[in-house]
Amino acid sequence: xQLFPMQAISIESRRRGQRLVGPIDLTLEGxxxxxxxxxxxxxxxxxxxLLHGTARLSAGRIDWAxxxxxxxxxxxxxxxxxxxxxxTVLENLIxxxxxxxxxxxxxxxxxxxxxxxxxxxxxxxxxxPVLSGGEQQKLALARALICKPKLxxxxxxxxxxxxxxxxxxxxxxxSAKSAGTRLILSTHDxxxxxRLADDVLFLLGGHLHEAGPATMFFNRPxxxxxxxxxxxxxxx
Amino acid sequence: MVDIWxxxxxxxxxxxxxxxxxxxxxxxxxxxxxxxxxxACLIALPLAxxxxxxxxxxxxxxxxxxxxxxxxxxxVVGLIVYVVLSRSGPLGVLGLxxxxxxxxxxxxxxxxxxxxxxxxxxxRELWQEYHDLLISMxxxxxxxxxxxxxxxxxxxxxxxxAGFGRAIGEVGAIMIVGGNIDHATRVLTTAIxxxxxxxxxxxxxxxxxxxxxxxxxxxxxxxxxxxxxxxxRW
Amino acid sequence: xxxxxxxxxxxxxxxxAAQAAxxxxxAVTTSFNNSGLADVLLPQxxxxxxxxxxxxxxxxxQAIKLGESGDVDALLVHSRKAxxxxxxxxxxxxxTEIMYNDFVFIGPKSDPAxxxxxxxxxxxxxxIADKESDFVSRGDDSGTHKKELSLWGEAGLDPAEFGDxxxxxxxxxxxxxxxxxxxxxxxxxxxASWLNFGNKGDLALLYAxxxxxxxxxxxxxxxxxxxxxxxxxxxxxLEDWLTSDRAKxxxxxxxxxxETLFVFNAEGAE
Numbered sequence: 001x002q003l004f005p006m007q008a009i010s011i012e013s014r015r016r017g018q019r020l021v022g023p024i025d026l027t028l029e030g031x032x033x034x035x036x037x038x039x040x041x042x043x044x045x046x047x048x049x050l051l052h053g054t055a056r057l058s059a060g061r062i063d064w065a066x067x068x069x070x071x072x073x074x075x076x077x078x079x080x081x082x083x084x085x086x087x088t089v090l091e092n093l094i095x096x097x098x099x100x101x102x103x104x105x106x107x108x109x110x111x112x113x114x115x116x117x118x119x120x121x122x123x124x125x126x127x128x129p130v131l132s133g134g135e136q137q138k139l140a141l142a143r144a145l146i147c148k149p150k151l152x153x154x155x156x157x158x159x160x161x162x163x164x165x166x167x168x169x170x171x172x173x174x175s176a177k178s179a180g181t182r183l184i185l186s187t188h189d190x191x192x193x194x195r196l197a198d199d200v201l202f203l204l205g206g207h208l209h210e211a212g213p214a215t216m217f218f219n220r221p222x223x224x225x226x227x228x229x230x231x232x233x234x235x236x
Numbered sequence: 237m238v239d240i241w242x243x244x245x246x247x248x249x250x251x252x253x254x255x256x257x258x259x260x261x262x263x264x265x266x267x268x269x270x271x272x273x274x275x276a277c278l279i280a281l282p283l284a285x286x287x288x289x290x291x292x293x294x295x296x297x298x299x300x301x302x303x304x305x306x307x308x309x310x311x312v313v314g315l316i317v318y319v320v321l322s323r324s325g326p327l328g329v330l331g332l333x334x335x336x337x338x339x340x341x342x343x344x345x346x347x348x349x350x351x352x353x354x355x356x357x358x359x360r361e362l363w364q365e366y367h368d369l370l371i372s373m374x375x376x377x378x379x380x381x382x383x384x385x386x387x388x389x390x391x392x393x394x395x396x397x398a399g400f401g402r403a404i405g406e407v408g409a410i411m412i413v414g415g416n417i418d419h420a421t422r423v424l425t426t427a428i429x430x431x432x433x434x435x436x437x438x439x440x441x442x443x444x445x446x447x448x449x450x451x452x453x454x455x456x457x458x459x460x461x462x463x464x465x466x467x468x469r470w
Numbered sequence: 471x472x473x474x475x476x477x478x479x480x481x482x483x484x485x486x487a488a489q490a491a492x493x494x495x496x497a498v499t500t501s502f503n504n505s506g507l508a509d510v511l512l513p514q515x516x517x518x519x520x521x522x523x524x525x526x527x528x529x530x531x532q533a534i535k536l537g538e539s540g541d542v543d544a545l546l547v548h549s550r551k552a553x554x555x556x557x558x559x560x561x562x563x564x565x566t567e568i569m570y571n572d573f574v575f576i577g578p579k580s581d582p583a584x585x586x587x588x589x590x591x592x593x594x595x596x597x598i599a600d601k602e603s604d605f606v607s608r609g610d611d612s613g614t615h616k617k618e619l620s621l622w623g624e625a626g627l628d629p630a631e632f633g634d635x636x637x638x639x640x641x642x643x644x645x646x647x648x649x650x651x652x653x654x655x656x657x658x659x660x661x662a663s664w665l666n667f668g669n670k671g672d673l674a675l676l677y678a679x680x681x682x683x684x685x686x687x688x689x690x691x692x693x694x695x696x697x698x699x700x701x702x703x704x705x706x707x708l709e710d711w712l713t714s715d716r717a718k719x720x721x722x723x724x725x726x727x728x729e730t731l732f733v734f735n736a737e738g739a740e
Contacts, residue, residue, distance in 0.1 A: 322539050322541050323539050323540035323541045323697060323699065324538075324539035324540060324541075325539075328539075328540075331699070333541050334495060334524070334526065334541070415524075415526040415528075416526075416527065417495075417524045417525060417526060418524075418525060419522075419524075420524050432644075432645075432648075433500075433641070433642055433644035433645045433648070434504060434644045434666070434667065434668060435644055435647060435648055435651070435667045435668035435669030435670075436668045436669075437668070437669065
């Protein structure tokens with residue numbers, strides 16, 4: 001089952017007549033990590049939601065190498081503020097597997113394995129909502145990865161986290177990438193973008209202002225706005 | 237004052253000696269109300285969940301109607317059920333009038349809007365919380381409802397207990413559809429009405445205290461049961 | 471959770487299950503129930519006939535209604551006019567007199583209207599109306615209520631024109647007595663309910679004995695031709711028992727505080 005290449009053709013999102021994002025044309029291949037970067041309000045979250053399918057397209061379409069149905073089945077999304085089910089850590093991890101009909105015993109094993117992988121093993125019996133921000137985000141990430149998605153979206157995953165938690169999350173993302181999971185994440189943290197990106201989408205005012213391989217974008221940005229942004233100026 | 241005191245002492249005595257009439261009447265009260273509660277929950281909870289998550293045009297209207305139905309006077313419900321179940325009524329052939337089943341039916345009608353309304357509030361709140369995650373995970377409608385019902389179970393229990401409280405103390409409707417027949421449809425509330433009408437205030441008070449005690453005991457039992465299956469507080 | 475549901479549903483199912491003995495439903499008046507005679511007769515009926523008579527204790531008006539709609543199998547009421555209309559209209563197959571008791575006038579011990587010395591029931595009522603002393607009426611279309619209204623009529627008075635001193639409570643005998651006790655007020659009650667009443671307070675029995683106050687109870691089986699489902703065989707069985715010597719002995723021997731309440735006078739069906 002191949003999701004990629006994915007083609008977004010003139011996609012747009014409008015709310016109450018206001019254009020939020022688009023029109024954007026985009027092609028994504030199946031490897032590596034794409035970072036969507038840009039100032040706040042540029043439309044990063046909306047773009048991710050459009051690609052994932054949780055926001056409705058006001059115009060344009062998205063073509064996958066397979067059907068959209070199948071594509072949705074192999075994706076996962078990590079939100080900026082993690083959504084915790086009011087259950088234990090273990091039950092949170094089991095949940096997506098049980099949704100897919102995985103047997104309880106098997107799901108439990110997978111959950112314990114992933115909990116260990118993200119360093120949450122001692123907390124398996126704890127209620128998820130009482131975890132710290134960093135622990136919750138790690139849980140959300142593990143929960144997203146436990147079904148072995150082919151494509152993982154992350155919307156500013158470390159925005160609310162401290163340095164240590166950020167480092168741990170990025171480590172997990174690196175190993176996910178090595179394992180073959182396609183990552184698309186948004187961030188406004190330049191450093192994180194440099195650390196993680198293979199290619200970059202620079203969003204400004206809802207438009208795709210510049211796009212390219214990471215090394216090119218960070219060392220030699222083409223547009224003045226990108227340059228200004230990377231310098232640290234406020235860009236509108 | 238003398239009546240209240242003698243009512244209390246009589247209540248203790250009746251309970252202590254397990255007075256057979258008291259046991260029969262109290263048992264029937266519980267049987268009718270608990271049955272009504274189970275049936276009502278089976279109707280109200282999925283209904284509340286459905287209304288909370290499904291987008292349909294008449295949603296606000298349905299919620300408004302549910303809330304309004306909470307104010308249905310129980311005695312009017314009893315009257316309508318009576319007319320329907322009477323031999324000369326549409327469902328007369330079932331021969332249900334003046335049986336505990338008729339009382340259960342009336343109580344179900346009375347408490348379903350209450351349970352559904354309270355449950356709906358909590359389920360809706362939880363749905364707002366889980367919305368992005370569940371949509372992203374592509375859950376089916378059924379999975380959605382089951383997840384929401386399970387995770388809001390504490391609030392649903394509160395809704396159910398509210399229904400229980402309303403039903404166990406109800407007297408108008410079940411008096412009308414049950415007929416307060418001795419050894420057949422007499423329960424604590426109708427017995428209290430009867431004894432009061434006979435001027436036997438002490439006995440009526442005694443039954444009243446037993447009723448209160450019963451309601452409190454059930455509430456405590458349910459809360460204790462709920463607590464023992466969890467360790468963490470959330 | 472599952473066990474709870476199964477248990478509850480079987481409880482529900484059992485609630486509608488039939489008893490071992492025969493069962494029939496009879497509508498009786500509150501006055502009859504409050505007399506306590508039912509508690510004496512029912513166990514005997516169960517023992518002698520293996521028949522469980524379920525009593526619906528309501529006012530005469532509702533009892534008649536229950537008979538008309540076929541929700542009960544027989545009536546035991548005390549309102550001759552209503553009973554005859556019931557049979558004439560075909561709702562009842564026939565009417566059988568069983569026993570009678572009497573009505574009495576109850577009032578505050580101080581007797582402000584001075585009815586204790588009256589020579590007739592109508593005289594007592596006129597005295598109360600003249601004095602405008604507080605009076606409680608059943609007001610519920612029951613046999614007792616109808617009797618009271620007919621007496622006012624014979625005294626040449628119309629309750630519709632009475633002032634606030636006349637209180638129609640729309641309730642059973644016990645509730646009416648409670649209200650009278652609380653005010654205190656005059657009230658017309660059947661002797662049995664009065665003797666059995668537990669909240670006498672300041673009230674006392676002030677006047678009785680006028681033959682016009684006699685109160686005839688009759689038994690009416692619901693007409694099976696009108697309502698095919700009624701348990702007419704059981705109703706007739708009960709009627710035989712109620713007109714038997716056994717019933718006669720039990721009814722005539724029934725006393726409260728040494729006083730007989732009912733006089734058995736059954737002969738045959740009319």
